[in-house]
Amino acid sequence: MADTKTENSSTATAEMPGENMVQVTFLPEGKTVEFEHGKLPYKEHGKPESILDVAINNHITLDHACGGNCACTTCHVWVKEGAENLSPMEDDEADRLDMAADLQLNSRLGCQVQIVKPGKVVVEIPAWNRNYVSEEH
Numbered sequence: 001m002a003d004t005k006t007e008n009s010s011t012a013t014a015e016m017p018g019e020n021m022v023q024v025t026f027l028p029e030g031k032t033v034e035f036e037h038g039k040l041p042y043k044e045h046g047k048p049e050s051i052l053d054v055a056i057n058n059h060i061t062l063d064h065a066c067g068g069n070c071a072c073t074t075c076h077v078w079v080k081e082g083a084e085n086l087s088p089m090e091d092d093e094a095d096r097l098d099m100a101a102d103l104q105l106n107s108r109l110g111c112q113v114q115i116v117k118p119g120k121v122v123v124e125i126p127a128w129n130r131n132y133v134s135e136e137h
């Protein structure tokens with residue numbers, strides 16, 4: 001319990017996740033969730049500990065029309081912070097992202113991008129994705 005470092009800075013530690021903890025913030029909702037790296041229960045959609053997996057675990061709406069199989073772009077997110085804590089992009093993700101609307105340099109597919117080390121990550125869900133309404137046929 002008394003494992004805190006004695007520092008004189010009152011601001012440096014305020015928003016930092018604890019040791020081996022991952023903190024993910026979803027914008028624009030501003031919802032922040034935290035869990036221990038490597039301990040997130042896998043929810044069977046996308047890659048384990050992917051941004052999609054984090055979203056599903058925490059009841060955050062992130063569309064995943066293809067079930068997390070890198071076959072659509074509905075799980076598109078923009079990485080605003082913490083790219084260094086994420087898996088590098090593989091060819092199939094890059095190929096699929098080419099078809100995404102509003103493609104940016106920080107675009108990733110939520111189902112493919114995995115958290116590979118503890119720390120802080122901030123992602124934004126594009127508006128067109130947030131407002132996406134599934135039509136039943």
Ligand code: FES
Binds near residue numbers: 063066068
């Ligand atoms: S859910 Fe379809 S590509 Fe991610």
